[in-house]
Amino acid sequence: MATLATILRKFDTAGAEPRRAAVAQSNPYLLRPLPNEDIFFHKKKVDNSRLVREADPRAKTECWSTIGAVCALAAVLITSVAPSVAGITAGYQIQALKQERQRLLDERRGLEVDEAKLLAPERLEQLAKDQKMASPKTDQVVHLMINASEGTVAFNVNSKKEK
Amino acid sequence: MESPARTQAVTRTTFLAGGAALWATAIFGKLFYLQVVRHKHYAELARDQQVKTVEVPGPRGSIFDRNGQALAMSVPVDSVFVNPSRLASLDVAADIIAPVLKLDRDQLFNRLTSARKDPKRRGFCWIKRKITPEEAANLRSLRLPWIEFHNESQRHYPKTFIAAHVIGSVNHEEKGNSGIELGLDAELRGEAGAAQVLTDVAKRGIESRLSDEPKVGTNLVLTIDERIQFAAERDLKEAVDRTRARTGTVVVMNPHSGEILAMASYPTFDPNTPPRKGEPPSARLNLAVAAPFEPGSVFKVVTLATALETTSLRPDSILPCGTMKMFNRVIHEAKHQYGPLSMADVLAKSSNVGAIQIGMRVGKEKLYEYLRKFGFGQKTGTGLPAESGGMLRRLDRWQPGSICSIPMGHEISTTALQLGQACSVIANGGLMIKPRLVLKRQRPGYRMEEEKAERPVRIVKPETAFTMRSMMEGVVLHGTGTRARLDGYSSAGKTGSAQIYDYAARRYTSSYNASFMGFAPVTNPAIVVVVTLNGTHGAAGFGGPAAAPVFRTVAMEALRVLDVPKDIPDQESATDDPKVDENDLAIADLSDPPPLEELADPPMIGPAPLPKIETATGPRVPNFKGMTMRAVVEEAGSMGLPVSLDGRGVARMQVPAPGSVLPPGERIRVQFAR
Numbered sequence: 001m002a003t004l005a006t007i008l009r010k011f012d013t014a015g016a017e018p019r020r021a022a023v024a025q026s027n028p029y030l031l032r033p034l035p036n037e038d039i040f041f042h043k044k045k046v047d048n049s050r051l052v053r054e055a056d057p058r059a060k061t062e063c064w065s066t067i068g069a070v071c072a073l074a075a076v077l078i079t080s081v082a083p084s085v086a087g088i089t090a091g092y093q094i095q096a097l098k099q100e101r102q103r104l105l106d107e108r109r110g111l112e113v114d115e116a117k118l119l120a121p122e123r124l125e126q127l128a129k130d131q132k133m134a135s136p137k138t139d140q141v142v143h144l145m146i147n148a149s150e151g152t153v154a155f156n157v158n159s160k161k162e163k
Numbered sequence: 164m165e166s167p168a169r170t171q172a173v174t175r176t177t178f179l180a181g182g183a184a185l186w187a188t189a190i191f192g193k194l195f196y197l198q199v200v201r202h203k204h205y206a207e208l209a210r211d212q213q214v215k216t217v218e219v220p221g222p223r224g225s226i227f228d229r230n231g232q233a234l235a236m237s238v239p240v241d242s243v244f245v246n247p248s249r250l251a252s253l254d255v256a257a258d259i260i261a262p263v264l265k266l267d268r269d270q271l272f273n274r275l276t277s278a279r280k281d282p283k284r285r286g287f288c289w290i291k292r293k294i295t296p297e298e299a300a301n302l303r304s305l306r307l308p309w310i311e312f313h314n315e316s317q318r319h320y321p322k323t324f325i326a327a328h329v330i331g332s333v334n335h336e337e338k339g340n341s342g343i344e345l346g347l348d349a350e351l352r353g354e355a356g357a358a359q360v361l362t363d364v365a366k367r368g369i370e371s372r373l374s375d376e377p378k379v380g381t382n383l384v385l386t387i388d389e390r391i392q393f394a395a396e397r398d399l400k401e402a403v404d405r406t407r408a409r410t411g412t413v414v415v416m417n418p419h420s421g422e423i424l425a426m427a428s429y430p431t432f433d434p435n436t437p438p439r440k441g442e443p444p445s446a447r448l449n450l451a452v453a454a455p456f457e458p459g460s461v462f463k464v465v466t467l468a469t470a471l472e473t474t475s476l477r478p479d480s481i482l483p484c485g486t487m488k489m490f491n492r493v494i495h496e497a498k499h500q501y502g503p504l505s506m507a508d509v510l511a512k513s514s515n516v517g518a519i520q521i522g523m524r525v526g527k528e529k530l531y532e533y534l535r536k537f538g539f540g541q542k543t544g545t546g547l548p549a550e551s552g553g554m555l556r557r558l559d560r561w562q563p564g565s566i567c568s569i570p571m572g573h574e575i576s577t578t579a580l581q582l583g584q585a586c587s588v589i590a591n592g593g594l595m596i597k598p599r600l601v602l603k604r605q606r607p608g609y610r611m612e613e614e615k616a617e618r619p620v621r622i623v624k625p626e627t628a629f630t631m632r633s634m635m636e637g638v639v640l641h642g643t644g645t646r647a648r649l650d651g652y653s654s655a656g657k658t659g660s661a662q663i664y665d666y667a668a669r670r671y672t673s674s675y676n677a678s679f680m681g682f683a684p685v686t687n688p689a690i691v692v693v694v695t696l697n698g699t700h701g702a703a704g705f706g707g708p709a710a711a712p713v714f715r716t717v718a719m720e721a722l723r724v725l726d727v728p729k730d731i732p733d734q735e736s737a738t739d740d741p742k743v744d745e746n747d748l749a750i751a752d753l754s755d756p757p758p759l760e761e762l763a764d765p766p767m768i769g770p771a772p773l774p775k776i777e778t779a780t781g782p783r784v785p786n787f788k789g790m791t792m793r794a795v796v797e798e799a800g801s802m803g804l805p806v807s808l809d810g811r812g813v814a815r816m817q818v819p820a821p822g823s824v825l826p827p828g829e830r831i832r833v834q835f836a837r
Contacts, residue, residue, distance in 0.1 A: 095369060095371060109239070122323070
């Protein structure tokens with residue numbers, strides 16, 4: 001894999017490659033060299049403890065000004081972008097709710113059709129026949145008197161409402 | 164002098180800066196090209212990707228009965244289509260889709276293949292239209308992008324056969340093709356709109372806006388009561404099967420408001436299914452408004468009402484009803500020979516000779532005038548398509564024999580609804596009320612609004628209507644319509660039997676139009692019921708035995724449903740009394756020279772004895788004493804009580820006495836004096 005070190009090494013050790021190749025050719029038992037084997041680093045100890053940063057109030061002010069400006073800019077940016085982001089988020093929610101509403105409306109219509117099918121007189125009559133029920137004969141129908149007080153609570157309530 | 168190394172560095176820097184400037188220029192140039200020069204093009208491309216146009220459903224209006232029961236509703240459904248040219252393998256596509264949608268795999272494959280090859284199809288192929296929600300869910304769960312869905316609407320008629328002829332049906336594009344669905348199609352029809360939806364990469368909606376407003380159809384509430392409608396259809400079917408008639412109709416109306424409570428036709432159909440091959444055309448025809456017929460003897464009601472209005476004839480006026488000579492031929496009853504009959508008995512026994520004599524007393528000008536007033540020869544205007552106005556010849560085209568035929572209900576054709584309209588005039592005290600089917604309307608965005616009824620027009624005097632009520636009650640009590648007697652309710656009506664004319668053979672046949680029109684209760688009618696059975700045969704096919712029982716069962720059910728209080732004591736109704744004379748056949752061929760056809764119909768047996776009526780309940784008679792004639796008529800009219808007026812001045816005496824119960828079939832006799 002080409003790393004930065006190996007790429008740099010190509011430029012730095014471009015001249016050394018043929019030489020190492022020649023040595024390897026002459027001595028077949030020599031091991032393959034490691035990368036950057038022929039680069040040696042020397043650590044030189046430098047004592048900077050005596051160095052003291054000179055106080056520079058102007059630079060400090062500039063630094064704080066820069067930080068403040070960046071923060072202000074960030075705040076302005078966030079403030080200006082936030083409504084738009086909130087709008088988009090709300091848009092997602094509104095769309096989802098609209099779809100949900102439409103789905104529920106459709107479902108309700110389907111259920112209304114199912115309800116109407118279940119309440120079809122033909123079906124009800126068949127159910128009644130299965131239960132051995134019959135339509136009341138005329139003499140079995142009792143019409144409640146509006147003025148009657150006992151036993152006609154529901155009728156009286158209805159008549160009051162009508163009034 | 165500068166060192167060569169510095170010069171070289173400056174040169175390099177200059178080249179580098181130049182290269183960077185060129186690079187920046189190229190980039191900005193390209194940006195300018197894309198953003199400014201080609202802005203429109205790329206904006207459109209972006210919009211195509213980000214903005215999706217979706218259909219906003221505009222459902223067709225629903226139809227309800229008067230109690231809010233849904234009779235017709237549209238429910239959104241999905242239809243499936245594919246672009247065959249986008250499919251890598253039609254084989255695989257057919258294998259995947261066919262089992263989910265329960266389609267034949269080979270047929271689907273053939274359809275996809277032909278759609279791909281056909282350039283006119285433009286890469287479009289319906290897989291299946293109006294699939295069930297379960298099928299749609301199963302198909303969506305496959306998550307295949309090449310399967311596309313289109314929103315459509317499916318019309319449902321949840322009560323199947325109930326009021327099928329009134330409601331009608333729609334075609335596959337949800338356009339009405341019969342009934343109210345066709346008659347009020349423009350109001351009911353909805354139109355889908357469109358919305359532009361801004362979507363993200365995942366095609367989720369961010370924002371939407373209506374680009375085309377959808378039009379939602381108007382919801383309608385009909386005057387039909389599904390319980391009465393069901394009873395009418397059930398009893399009609401039973402009667403058609405019993406009498407072996409070809410077709411039949413029942414109309415139930417409120418005589419005061421003109422609201423049609425039930426309108427049944429037989430044969431019927433299921434509006435949820437499209438017409439089948441070989442299905443008789445009459446099955447989808449609303450016979451009650453679209454099939455006029457010669458009404459026969461029920462028409463005598465109109466003749467007699469006209470006579471009461473225009474002549475001095477009264478119910479007790481005696482008419483010679485044996486035989487009569489007209490147009491060089493002897494006319495007699497179809498089967499019987501009556502002696503002198505009162506006008507009331509002419510109606511009760513359905514005497515043809517009596518009706519002819521009454522018609523001649525009225526005269527053709529007056530008769531024609533009143534026929535028009537009663538609405539014959541004109542459409543009722545219910546909004547139903549294919550409505551017939553019936554046939555009533557212009558006066559100048561009447562034949563010499565027309566004045567004899569029309570009073571008996573021949574040479575004129577009417578629909579069952581027209582008969583109901585005419586009968587309502589008698590039942591409501593003389594007012595012509597237009598029948599109506601729409602009770603309420605709910606336009607999109609508005610609340611439900613009551614439909615205003617047309618203002619009624621008085622066409623006969625109240626006393627004429629009350630007298631006719633009384634005479635029609637006589638038909639049920641001791642005439643040809645005893646089978647129309649109700650338990651606990653007084654009823655009135657008229658039977659009719661008319662021979663059917665065979666246009667191919669140019670002669671009257673021996674099959675009949677049996678009919679009955681009547682109302683109940685007599686004192687304050689709540690319903691008018693008209694029953695017609697087309698194509699009955701023999702004695703059992705006359706109006707009395709065939710149609711009157713249907714009136715009885717339908718009226719009983721309707722009165723119970725409408726919660727109408729009983730007005731007479733419960734009694735055993737006359738059903739199969741052999742002594743009752745039910746021959747009410749009108750003479751059909753008076754206008755044609757050939758002699759009367761002998762009819763092999765029921766043996767003539769004497770008139771039935773008057774039934775005993777108990778008078779325990781009924782309306783209370785008000786006190787008319789001291790009132791003027793106008794005031795008496797108005798008060799009696801408002802209470803629905805028949806009165807008989809005699810003398811001039813103010814009311815001095817009345818029978819029955821004030822506060823007593825008025826027996827059914829009786830009228831209050833008021834004597835006036837100055």
